[in-house]
Amino acid sequence: MQRYDDLTELLLQLGDSAMVQAQRLCELVGGAPALEEEVALMNVGLDLVGQARNWLEYAAERINDGRTADDLVFHRDQSDYRNLLMVEQPNGDFGVTMAKQFLFDSWHYAMLQSLSDSSDERIAAVAAKSLKEVTYHLRRSSEWIKRLGDGTDESHTRMQAAIDKVWHYTFEFAMPAEYLAQLEADRVVPDASSLHQRWIGTVTSVLSEATLVQPEPAARNYLSGKDGLHSESLGYILAEMQFLPRAYPDANW
Amino acid sequence: MPTGDLIASDQPAADPQAIERAWHVLDEVMDPEVPVISLTDLGIVREVEWRAGQLRVVLTPTYSGCPATEHIELSAKSALTDAGFEQVQIEQQLAPAWTTDWISERGRERLKAYGIAPPVGSAAKPSFDKIIECPLCGSSNTKEITEFGSTACKALYQCNDCLEPFDYFKCI
Numbered sequence: 001m002q003r004y005d006d007l008t009e010l011l012l013q014l015g016d017s018a019m020v021q022a023q024r025l026c027e028l029v030g031g032a033p034a035l036e037e038e039v040a041l042m043n044v045g046l047d048l049v050g051q052a053r054n055w056l057e058y059a060a061e062r063i064n065d066g067r068t069a070d071d072l073v074f075h076r077d078q079s080d081y082r083n084l085l086m087v088e089q090p091n092g093d094f095g096v097t098m099a100k101q102f103l104f105d106s107w108h109y110a111m112l113q114s115l116s117d118s119s120d121e122r123i124a125a126v127a128a129k130s131l132k133e134v135t136y137h138l139r140r141s142s143e144w145i146k147r148l149g150d151g152t153d154e155s156h157t158r159m160q161a162a163i164d165k166v167w168h169y170t171f172e173f174a175m176p177a178e179y180l181a182q183l184e185a186d187r188v189v190p191d192a193s194s195l196h197q198r199w200i201g202t203v204t205s206v207l208s209e210a211t212l213v214q215p216e217p218a219a220r221n222y223l224s225g226k227d228g229l230h231s232e233s234l235g236y237i238l239a240e241m242q243f244l245p246r247a248y249p250d251a252n253w
Numbered sequence: 254m255p256t257g258d259l260i261a262s263d264q265p266a267a268d269p270q271a272i273e274r275a276w277h278v279l280d281e282v283m284d285p286e287v288p289v290i291s292l293t294d295l296g297i298v299r300e301v302e303w304r305a306g307q308l309r310v311v312l313t314p315t316y317s318g319c320p321a322t323e324h325i326e327l328s329a330k331s332a333l334t335d336a337g338f339e340q341v342q343i344e345q346q347l348a349p350a351w352t353t354d355w356i357s358e359r360g361r362e363r364l365k366a367y368g369i370a371p372p373v374g375s376a377a378k379p380s381f382d383k384i385i386e387c388p389l390c391g392s393s394n395t396k397e398i399t400e401f402g403s404t405a406c407k408a409l410y411q412c413n414d415c416l417e418p419f420d421y422f423k424c425i
Binding site: 036037039040043044046047048049050051053054121124125126128129130132133136139140 | 352399
């Protein structure tokens with residue numbers, strides 16, 4: 001596994017998380033519970049692909065070995081992906097899809113808020129742009145958590161089961177990210193140490209309004225997206241996403 | 254004054270009228286997804302200037318993933334080339350992030366006439382009880398169907414009076 005400087009690692013974590021989440025959303029084309037929902041899920045995915053491109057173009061420039069953002073997406077293996085474990089988990093039912101989306105959105109929002117004040121101008125520009133879009137994503141996923149959690153007995157049970165199912169992967173949001181310490185000191189990620197607190201604040205308030213039980217803090221385990229130690233799910237995502245450019249390397253739009 | 258500046262300003266194309274003409278050309282280039290609103294009405298043309306003998310045009314994307322971004326770049330460039338500008342350089346700029354507050358009055362009227370409710374209020378001062386008027390019958394008795402519409406920049410609404418569904422250009 002290749003390890004880059006802290007700033008590049010951060011760009012890969014942001015870009016890869018947005019990309020993998022977008023790819024998961026795209027699986028729902030033709031399979032969402034309602035047409036309006038499908039349009040919304042794809043719009044969120046589209047925003048995330050655009051954001052991934054902005055982060056990964058910067059990462060590619062810093063890596064500077066001739067690879068483009070496209071090469072990073074289509075020609076890296078899973079141990080070189082830095083995405084959060086949460087976004088690679090299977091979509092499951094609509095409750096699980098929304099639980100993952102909400103938990104990711106609330107982390108993403110807190111992270112982008114911090115990055116909007118980054119001392120790195122390019123990061124600040126991409127973050128401020130993305131934050132507008134992610135504010136919208138978070139509002140929408142929060143509404144679904146509340147509507148399903150505080151809905152019928154059936155929807156409540158399933159929404160609680162969905163939160164419990166994926167909650168485990170939130171340990172990454174809480175991890176004392178050693179690699180962020182220097183970036184925080186350099187004000188590249190100004191509020192890194194309050195990130196977890198701001199994230200859990202949003203989660204607690206939405207889950208309580210949704211009449212859902214907030215699980216105990218998730219325990220850390222041997223997996224770690226930022227170290228390229230992924231669950232088995234990522235391999236399947238990459239196999240589908242990378243098939244065409246790998247089988248037909250000259251393929252172009 | 255450095256020599257370079259003198260050379261640049263000596264070029265016949267570098268007169269202020271040419272810049273104005275370039276703005277007019279861009280004012281005729283329509284958004285590919287909402288073909289009644291021009292690039293300047295949308296507020297995505299941030300700068301037009303001469304730099305080192307080239308016409309430099311700075312655009313800003315509406316949404317990070319907007320698939321029209323490249324298309325817009327190409328159509329701006331070809332419109333300027335057709336209008337006689339030989340050296341055109343288009344750049345994308347992310348900051349400050351585009352906001353619907355930059356859509357011109359004329360742009361808003363054109364959106365409405367086209368059947369799309371223009372953004373209500375100001376993105377800089379968000380408010381929570383916005384009344385979105387139906388662009389077809391003018392009623393304020395409308396409801397949101399979904400927060401996302403046919404493109405990233407729109408949401409889907411329906412009028413409770415005339416019952417027609419319509420697009421709302423989201424305020425961001």
